[in-house]
Amino acid sequence: MVFSAYRSNHAAEAKRNRGWTSSLVPASFKRMVRSTAIRRCALAIFLACALVLSAAIPGGTSAAGTLVQKQEDKPIGDIIIHPNPVISGSIGGSVSFVPVPNAFAVTFNFGELSPMNQNLVVTIAITVTVRVSRNYQIRLSMGTPSIPDPNAIQLTDIGIGIQNLQLLGPGLCAGAIQAPYDNNPATAMTINPTTFRATYPTTLSNVDTSSPIVIRGPSLPSQGASFQVIMVAAPQFFTPGSTSFTFTLALQAGSSFSCL
Numbered sequence: 001m002v003f004s005a006y007r008s009n010h011a012a013e014a015k016r017n018r019g020w021t022s023s024l025v026p027a028s029f030k031r032m033v034r035s036t037a038i039r040r041c042a043l044a045i046f047l048a049c050a051l052v053l054s055a056a057i058p059g060g061t062s063a064a065g066t067l068v069q070k071q072e073d074k075p076i077g078d079i080i081i082h083p084n085p086v087i088s089g090s091i092g093g094s095v096s097f098v099p100v101p102n103a104f105a106v107t108f109n110f111g112e113l114s115p116m117n118q119n120l121v122v123t124i125a126i127t128v129t130v131r132v133s134r135n136y137q138i139r140l141s142m143g144t145p146s147i148p149d150p151n152a153i154q155l156t157d158i159g160i161g162i163q164n165l166q167l168l169g170p171g172l173c174a175g176a177i178q179a180p181y182d183n184n185p186a187t188a189m190t191i192n193p194t195t196f197r198a199t200y201p202t203t204l205s206n207v208d209t210s211s212p213i214v215i216r217g218p219s220l221p222s223q224g225a226s227f228q229v230i231m232v233a234a235p236q237f238f239t240p241g242s243t244s245f246t247f248t249l250a251l252q253a254g255s256s257f258s259c260l
Helices: 002-024 027-056 204-210
Strands: 077-081 086-088 094-100 103-109 122-132 136-141 159-167 213-217 220-233 244-253
Touching: 077 103, 077 244, 103 122, 122 136, 122 244, 159 204, 159 213, 204 244, 213 220
Parallel strands: none
Antiparallel strands: 077 122, 086 122, 094 103, 103 244, 122 220, 136 213, 136 244, 159 220
16 A cells, blocks of 8 residues: 555656656757758768769878879870881781780880891881870880890881971970980981991980980870880891880879970
8 A cells, every 4th residue: 555655656756857857948959950960960960972982083182171083193194106116127026016005015026136037127117106194204214124145136227217297287296306306217327337337326225224215295185195106126137036125104294295
């Protein structure tokens, strides 16, 4: 009986307390509390999504929270080698290309360069097109091949030069060929009076030792530019047979450039 009365009194008191609390708290305040909780929840979801996106996109976020991409992460442009190189004076010569990121590996073979080939020179000319979104440069590089026979053709026996750099549309300039590679080895060839071997202003030996920059130019986002890489060898008393050589033609971001 006492327990029943206590429970009844406790229930009545709780009911009065609920009524007192509800009457003292304005409805606008309760709506504000609910609205603030919703905003906090939405903010937490937004921040979590931003963290996921910043991890997925190169460059992350800026100090202001805006998603950005670093300039060096963006592709500089396109480099294209035309599929039909011009080979003249050759017996069994060939050229092939393998694309690599922003570059091409060029493998060529002059064919037979012994007295079996009666031509004065063997010439290979490849045409290259570039389209770039910022200042650019073209670099040549290669690995040193092993040629144990001193009577076989050597890197110093192969002339290489850059010619015919031109715009493919309206613009100020396509860039500039860098000396001493601004030559046509087919017409600049001379004969060493001591060794009787052909010599050139620039050879594959220069490319092998210095990995030179052969062209510098401005941004060409719409019109693009083209140029030719020319390789030359003179048939002489080389050991019969043929040897293949490979160099890399790379498109890179360049320093500031002004058309004169």
